[in-house]
Amino acid sequence: MKKTLSLLLLLTLIFIPARAADVQDVKPTKNVILFISDGTSLATVSTARWLQWYSHSDKPNLNIDPYICGTVRTHSSNAPIGDSAPTTSCYVSGQPSQTGFVSTYPVNCGNDDIYPTDPNRAYQPTMTLLEAVKMFKGGSTGLVFTCEFPHATPADCSAHSYNRGKYEWIAPQMVHNNLDVVIGGGVSILSDDMEKYLKDNGYSVYRNDLKGMRADTNNKMWALYADREMSYDLDRNPDEQPSIEEMTKKAIEKLSKNDKGFFLMVEGSKVDWAAHANDPVGMATDFLAFDRAVGAALEFAKQNGETTVIVTADHGNSGISIGRESCKGYDKLTKDQLFKNLSQFKLTAEGFAKKVNTIPNSEVQSLFREQAGFELTKEELDALNNCKDYKFSPIPEAERHEKSQASMYSNSLSGLMSQIITSRTCMGFTTHGHTGEEVFLASYHPQGDRPMGMHTNIELNHYMCSLYGFEPSFLSDMSNKYFARHTDVFQDYTCEIIPAKEGEVAPTLIVKNKKDKKKQLTIHAFTNVVKAGKKADQDIILNSVVVYVDKNNTFYLPESLVDFLK
Known part of the structure; x- marks a missing residue:
């Protein structure tokens, strides 16, 4: 019995995955694929x-x-x-x-x-x-x-x-x-x-x-x-x-x-x-x-x-959140009551906003019947027609109210569509x-x-x-x-920063060898190509990019670039 327990303990220890902090225990792999779902709360995953x-x-x-x-x-x-x-x-x-x-x-x-x-x-x-x-x-x-x-x-x-x-x-x-x-x-x-x-x-x-x-x-x-x-x-x-x-x-x-x-x-x-x-x-x-x-x-x-x-x-x-306070009795709703409406939307809020701006006002209700399973209320139609972004409103733009009688709605078209969608669900938001x-x-x-x-x-x-x-x-x-500072890399050489010309997004760094005028570097920011020689006619191809920061008027570049001036 003791031998069996010892074997089980050994197997357990063998298969305990390493924490990220225990990096010395992680076996390397040739490839890594990192997936990032931007702005995704755990409740989004659940929904x-x-x-x-x-x-x-x-x-x-x-x-x-x-x-x-x-x-x-x-x-x-x-x-x-x-x-x-x-x-x-x-x-x-x-x-x-x-x-x-x-x-x-x-x-x-x-x-x-x-x-x-x-x-x-x-x-x-x-x-x-x-x-x-x-x-x-x-x-x-x-x-x-x-x-x-x-x-x-x-x-x-x-x-x-x-x-x-x-x-x-x-x-x-x-x-x-x-x-x-x-x-x-x-x-x-x-x-x-x-x-x-x-x-x-x-x-x-x-x-x-x-x-x-x-x-x-x-x-x-x-x-x-x-x-x-x-x-x-x-x-x-x-x-x-x-x-x-x-x-x-x-x-x-x-x-x-x-x-x-x-x-x-x-x-x-x-x-x-x-x-x-x-x-x-x-x-x-x-x-x-x-x-x-x-x-x-x-x-x-x-x-x-x-x-x-x-x-x-x-x-x-x-x-x-799945459930919101204004949706009374939300904690007792069935899965149909919670998710049927959500499942019927065939466009996102952005999709609805773009679509209503491509069809006549008379077809809006038909759009929502077909793509969302409901018609807009009188208040929602009023908010839509007063929306500053809505192209086919029967109300002239100068006569639209910044806040219509449906003042609880957003005055942007996509924002209004989001609020209409959310109002048909029991989903909640804090920000x-x-x-x-x-x-x-x-x-x-x-x-x-x-x-x-x-x-x-x-x-x-x-x-x-x-x-x-x-x-x-x-x-x-x-x-x-x-990504060393150019002032450190080229401290024994003459450095001149040429202001950006029209159409350029950053200045240019010129570095000269004081003793040998033929040895010169012309360095443009945000690229991996450095020009060498007094005529800047030779290309040095880096395996990194040069970055310029205007906050401190500094170019960040490889330490090894100095070797081309020696």
């Missing part, structure tokens, strides 16, 4: 699961369900409630940062900092796991998302800026960071110069070309859809835009051809957008689309045997912004070394680093090496 089960009685579970292993306490460097930019930055760089900061070291905030920060490193770019896999493992790298490509989460993996809104800084970095596969939104943001760079370097580039993407056999590809963000999955025209599942499969197909491995980040971008809008339909259906993409990756990982899949969110959003609760964590590891329990966003980074054999401090050390 999506219920909706799927109600709509498909044979599908009571999500693809993530067997792999849920804990939670993540995710936060900014100086605030418990996170923003997408610093929270995903922490996942991929190991450094919490401030609201708006894209893989950039935070400014010291004294006692407000959750963990101590180094004031001397403020605004320094922080190397990401994607960059490290590309640079030090020779692995392929990819991004899949449904927002525009320089948006916070994809930018976090492949660019650096203290201002997430500076697309003119972020977009060229992403293009010049030599990602192998990029699929998502943002056709209007990819400039002709960016496209030329990609094509000159062997990429296939597709703009709103679904057939082209599907037929492409090149291992290097950018495929973008829609001027900015892609449609919600429920509103998506499948003949024009791929699903996030299809995009994920295509990325894996290409990246897995590299025998040195790959890193892929897949973001369910617009779950967050629907949460900001308080649109439960958009939230639930986009998360279900995201979960189907996770299912495709899990299927690949199980067959491949060398791939880890990690699924989480960057932060919560909206304080969504239109981010929330600070822990988020879900799910994972698959071929040897079972999964991060179990509650982890910080820093620990999750350390776990992912260990999957590639990197020490926890590796990314920080490499940040210092590849």
Whole structure:
């Protein structure tokens, strides 16, 4: 009996998965796929699961369900409630940062900092796991998302800026960071110069070309859809835009051809957008689309045997709840009463807003009967007709009331649609912004070394680093090496910063050898190409990007660049 118990204890110890903090015990894998459902509270996951089960009685579970292993306490460097930019930055760089900061070291905030920060490193770019896999493992790298490509989460993996809104800084970095596969939104943001760079370097580039993407056999590809963000999955025209599942499969197909491995980040971008809008339909259906993409990756990982899949969110959003106080007796409602109406919506709030702006006013009730299962009330019609964004109102724009007699409704068209949708459910919301609760964590590891329990966003980074054999401090050390201040790198040389000319987004750094005038570097920001020689006619191709920060008038670049001046 004692021998049996000892054997059981031994087996138990063998199969206890390592915590993310126990990185020395994690067995590396060749590939890592990181899934991030943006702005997804645990209640969003529950709502999506219920909706799927109600709509498909044979599908009571999500693809993530067997792999849920804990939670993540995710936060900014100086605030418990996170923003997408610093929270995903922490996942991929190991450094919490401030609201708006894209893989950039935070400014010291004294006692407000959750963990101590180094004031001397403020605004320094922080190397990401994607960059490290590309640079030090020779692995392929990819991004899949449904927002525009320089948006916070994809930018976090492949660019650096203290201002997430500076697309003119972020977009060229992403293009010049030599990602192998990029699929998502943002056709209007990819400039002709960016496209030329990609094509000159062997990429296939597709703009709103679904057939082209599907037929492409090149291992290097950018495929973008829609001027900015892609449609919600429920509103998506499948003949024009791929699903996030299809995009994920295509990325894996290409990246897995590299025998040195790959890193892929897949973001369910617009779950967050629907949460900001308080649109439960958009939230639930986009998360279900995201979960189907996770299912495709899990299927690949199980067959491949060398791939880890990690699924989480960057932060919560909206304080969504199944049940709200104004819905009397909500805690006793049946599943039909709670989820039937939710299941009948065939468009998101954004989808309804776009649709009503394309049809005559006389057809609005018909639209809602067919696409939602009800007609608008007199008060809702009044709110619609007085809405400033509504193109087909019978009320002249000058005569519309900012607050109609249905004054409880939003005066924006998409906001009004969200409120109409929510009013037909018993879903509740506390805010239109981010929330600070822990988020879900799910994972698959071929040897079972999964991060179990509650982890910080820093620990999750350390776990992912260990999957590639990197020490926890590796990314920080490499940040210092590849994103050093130009004043330190070129302290023995003459440096001149030339102000940006019209049409340029940043100044240019000229570095000269005082003794040998032929040795000179011309350095442009947000690119990986440095010009050498007095005539700037020689190209030095970096495996990282040069970042300029106007806050301190500093270029951040590799220490090794100084060797070209010696």
